[in-house]
Amino acid sequence: MSKPQYETYGQPPFAPYEPYGDGGAAVGHGGYQDTYRPAYEMTPGGYGAYGAGGDGGAAGAPGAEYGGYPESPVSPAIPENPEPERVEYAEAADGAAYTPADGAEGAGSGPLLPRQAGGPRSAGRAQARRAARRKRSGERPDGLRRLVPQALVVAFLAGGTSAFVANDKAVQLSVDGRSRTLHTFADDVGELLADEGVDVGTHDIVAPTADTVLASGDEIAVRYGRPVRLTLDGKSRQVWTTARTVDGALRQLGVRAEGAYLSASRGKRIAREGLDLDVRTERTVTVMADGRARTIRTNAATVHEAVEESGVTLRGSDTTSVAPDSFPRDGQTITVMRISGRKEVREEVIPYAVRKTEDASLLRGTEVVVQAGHEGARRVTYALRTVNGVKQKPRRIKSEVVREPQTRIVKVGTKAPPTSVPGADGLDWGALASCESGGRPTAVDPSGTYGGLYQFDTRTWQGLGGSGRPQDASATEQTHRAKKLYVQRGASPWPHCGKRL
Structure with missing residues (x-):
């Protein structure tokens, strides 16, 4: 690097000035006030960076006044010298030692300056300073040309470093309760989570929201959602919670758990895959x-x-x-x-069925029973209960058939009856019927022997071609059979009413 225009003299290598130094073998150092003051500048009545040299290389005393500063109380007396001697120094070609300029008085006789390894000291310090100043003035244009690009690079690096530092943010990220501090260049919360590989689902919570702009010192919290199959007082449903424990989930879901039964302890941790929780409140x-x-x-x-x-x-x-x-x-x-009861078995009747069939050989209105019907029977078991002392309606609990019923079969005539019987058609059969039965075809005498309009007995009726009982036949058939009986026996079958014919 090029030498600065004003060079500060110090102990090698370029040590800073110390406070007022003690006299010694080397030249005495100036105080802090003379730091970076030009070495050649002297003011009337004062001393420069170095005090006056002693005899034969004795230590230089500290400067008495610097730009009007009072003399140090520890400084030795300085002889009056209203016009201080100005000695010019020139720098050796190898830069090893500073010597007085050519022709200066006392060259090579004084002690070495601090940068010298050894050699005589010159008393013409002012001359040496003027020579060094002239040399540095001649080198200044080249030094400036070298300094300008370097200054630009330094300025660019300084600006980039400032931008780098400004974009770096220290934030605290908490993921499901695990917190850490990190540095990031992300602009917002969403970018930070993406950079850190934190996936967020529909049921997860991010605070603050993903589009929040980041600043240094921010705290970001991510809480994962967990599915919980909650059965609350017998009713089941699936819910989501970001709590990590059963107790936290109950508080988050607003479930009153005081005195309640829990299928899992309150401190049980809820894994990411969730759990089944049964809660029965009091x-x-x-x-x-x-x-x-x-x-x-x-x-x-x-x-x-x-x-x-x-x-x-x-x-x-x-x-x-x-x-x-x-x-x-x-x-x-x-x-x-309170229920008490017993069983009771009952036998019930099964009614028989009636089946009728048509028969063309029988006169219309005539029915003949071919098979008599018989009732069946079933056995039924009932439960008789008494509830809190009150009898309840019997309840049938068992049934079985003991006897099957027999169907009654009846033939029904479809043949048209004859309208006349020769020798009896002109008689007053209506008067006879009125006298015998009061004109009722189903009439039966008190003894049950005779029946019908004309009070036939069953044997006589069937002998005339009738079937069954006369009172079961139609009035037309009964009249027809009565005419046939009259032809055979006259009015004798009706001894009291036959005269009305």
Whole structure:
């Protein structure tokens, strides 16, 4: 590097000035006030950077006054010298030692300057300073030309360093509770997370938001969402939480857990894949049993458990007013039903069926029973219950047929009856019927022997070609059979009413 225009003299290599030094073998140092003052500049009544030399190389005393500064109280007396001697020094070609300029008085007789390794000291310091100044003035243009590019490079590097430092931000990143401090050049939170490889899903939370501009000292928190299959008081649903423990999830979801049953401990950590959590809050339930009401606080899972917690025992067929395995609701009243019962077997009649068939050989209106019907029987078992002392309707629990019923079969005539019987058509059959039966075709005498319009007995009726009983036949058929009987026997079959024919 080129020499500065004003060179400061110090101990090699270029040591800074010390405070007022003591006299010694070397030249005395000036005080702090003369730092970077031109070596050649002297003011009247004062001393430059170096004090006056002693005899024969004695130590130089500290400068007495510097630009009007008072003399140091520890300085030795300085002889008056209103016009100080100015000695010019010139620098040796190898830069090893400073010597007085050619022709200067006392050249080579004084002690060496601080940069010298050794040699005589010159008393013409002013001359040496003027020579050094002239030399440096001649080198200044080349030195400036060398300094300008270097200064530009330094300025560019300084500006780049300033921009680098300004863009670097120290932030604190917390991911799922794990915090660390890092330096980043990201502009916003989203860019920082991308740089750090932190993936954020739909159910995750980032605070502040991803588009927030970053500044040094910011704190960013990422909390991952976790699925929880929550069964709360018997009702299941899937929820998401960013809490890392069961207790935190309950607080986040607003679930009242005081006195509640939890399928997992509050301190259990929730993994990223989630967990199943069953919560049963404490409820008030009233149990009615044996004429007494019992109100309890419970977190039972079923009605049966709640009844047992109330101190009521179910025996035999006892049950409750609601399903025993249902979930007990807050404020619900459960009635215990004491059931006693027995079985009873009853025999019941099975009625027979009637089947009729047409028969063309029989006169219309005539029905003949081919097969008589018989009733069947079945055995039925009933359960008879008494609930809390009240008899209930019998409940049929079993049935079996003891005897099958027999179907009744009847033939129905479809043949048209004859309209006349020669020798009897002109008689007053209506008057006879009125006298015998009051004109009723189904009339039967008190003894049950005679029946019909004309009071036939069954044997006579069937002998005339009738079937079954006369009172079961139509009026037309009965009249036809009566005419046939008259032709055979006259009016004798009707001894009291035959005269009305």
